Amino acid sequence: MDLVSLYVDQRKPGDLSQERADRHPRLKIYPTIAETLTLGRSKLAVDGVVVVGEHGVYPLSPTGIMMHPHYEFFEQITKVFRDSGRSVPYFNDKELSWKWDWCKKMVDTAKELKFPLQGGSSLALTWRIPSVEFPLGATAKEAVSVGYGGPGSYDFHGLETLQCMVERRKGGETGVEWVQTYRNDAFWKAYEDGVWSQELVKAALSRSSTLRPADPTFTDMFPSLEQLKKLVSDPIAYHYQHRDGLRCTMLLMNGLVRDFTFAATIEGQSKPLSTQMYLPMPDGRTTLASFFSPLVHNAEVMFLTGKAQYPIERTLLTSGLLIAGIESYNKGFQKLETPYLADVKYQPNPESTFWRT
């Protein structure tokens, strides 16, 4: 497989694209997306497309989400597909779009033009510690993920952490009925009231490798609720209910952890299923962001086989949950009915796609 063309939307100091092109002479940089796909000729001239639309600086949407140009890229790319009468497999990193209608349109267009579309977060594909999978067809009662980062960015990873597991439950994905966001005092009240299970949060946190000690003279300790409140100054939860009754909560606990963990209550199991989606983060912990290896590998398999390795509806749902979570926050933590998310029904790939060999 050759990387033959590259379009970079924003080139700022530290840009590496020219360095990469110089070192890989087959790689040409083009000024437009259309030319990147046609290699400067009239028709589509590549066998696959990778879109990574983040880490640039774009304006904020009215609800405060950075308007990454996933959809605009998609429009330009599918125009070339249409004009050429041919489509190729398409990988879209992270969420589909910051606007729900556009997310939906991307998925619909891929179906219409019959090309495989695959995307989402590396968290769904990376190593798990322990290396466990949600049992296909099991009945889940409740699930949580605990992560870090802020709304509009790492919340997406927390949502994918949850969804890549719970989509394997009995009946597959049924869609989401409502979403409610909690933050700050409302978060702690909900935490104490048991809006989500403290036991599951504890199970998830016991899988973390980055639990910040509440007492700095210790290196690994579990915080009390009081300590938790001191460690986490701006906690966020997206709490939502699937149509089959499953309740999920995505928690962002900045100040407490720097990784993503998962826990779920599964019928017939005496204790929660829990794991860490391992993020070898080059922020001093590692040097290489090698959680991208499984993401890239799965994209490569899609390019080679012409088949998406996991359903794009997962990413459609998580993109929608992100948008709804932020909307609930903007509307004063209202519980929002999400009829559009109730329509996102799909079956998981029965075969696990997370990194394990």
Next chain:
Amino acid sequence: MLNRRHFLTYSALSSATFAYPGLFRSAFGQIPGTRPLRLAVLGSEYRLGSHLQDIADRFLVGYPHDGDWYKPDVQVVSVYVDQHARIADARPSSYDISMTSSAGSFPFPKEQAEQRAARNAKGGAPLRSQQREEEPASAGDLSAARAKQFGFRLSHNIPDALRCGGDRIAVDAVLTMVEQDSQLPYPANHRGQILLPSYDFFQQCVQVFEEEKHGVPYFNHRELSFSFAEALRMVETAERLRFPLLAGSSMPVTWRLPDVDIPLGTNVEEAVVVGFGGFDAMAFDALEAMQSMVERRKGGETGVKSVQLLEGDDVWKAAEAGRWSHELLRSALSRSDTPLGLTVLDGRTQDLAAPGVLQQLVPNPIACSIEYSDGTKGTLLMLDGAIQDFNVSVRTTRGEMVSTQFFMPPKPNRANAACLAAKIEQMYQTRTAPYSAKRTLLTSGILEAAVNSRHRLNERLETPHLAVSYQPATESQYART
């Protein structure tokens, strides 16, 4: 500087009193579940980041285990910190001070020594007594704060830690973490080995065990001793006195990425483990990691017949000569998440095993070439400058390669130590070591032989004394649930 302190000769007491294991066990009068197991903790220094702090704290505040924050059914009742005793020993006595009118250049703050001398002069306090009125401690020492918080006894010596101030043994288990002291380093010998007093700690405990005809489960963190002869005596003593002994590094029990082991009874041709850091500090962990896999080969462990330490260009030449497999190195490196060099510069992925890359990144490569008695080859490559994690690849005689990373979770949690704590507690509660201390006997011996080889200008050394045979645990012992 202090020499290693020998309190007794290991064979001083008759073992006849241990002739009846039933008698021995009856002294272990505790019925499981009736009260927490009482633990004595012995170690070098209790500062943030020391192994003593890392592991002992887990028995105080719990640790992540099997999907829960687990509170061990263990109560730490006494702690002995060698640093306190060594600081006290290194201080001038009031006699010294009165004779020289100076606290001299002792390795502990002069002011404290002078204050002590002044106090002694005023109050006419006795010269060094066994019961010191206060624990001399270095800056950063956590033991007093922990003792206050958790209500354990801070003992002045090892027998006291085992007897908790009484005249009979009053603990159900012993945890030892002897490591290099950051404040008052233990001396090294002419071959560069740090003279860590693991053996002395053990022998002092054994003296108590023998006096009272009662031994308790004993954990020795990392190497049994820098000396194979001492390590062997430790293992033999534990067998003779029939108390369970567990030892070694956390690498054999930590998570693996991916979660793989070689099937028990596999015919193994060769193994390569790649590690980082200084040889004297980190090689042991890498050796233990590799040994925990190769010991599962057909026939179990039968020992090592030769060891050679190679350095510099000789490491690469040895690969060209087929002494170790470049293919296995490539496979092991593919498991690393910490490639250095250009990855650090601009985030690129790179093939560290490509021609010339390692030669550029690793200024001082070290290979420890191990020939096992049954013909299996093992090589430890310390490639400091290339990576920052431990990875292994094992080739079976059928040509299959099994490779993995031994996961070292980041600081401060370092949850690999939680995996080890779980194994330690398992031994305490069941009075059975989950895996053989002979693994660590062998790795301690290999390490000593490697240091000897270095001292003899990288000569290949026959190691008939390392004919250490043992069988691995049937079930893999690394963390996976």
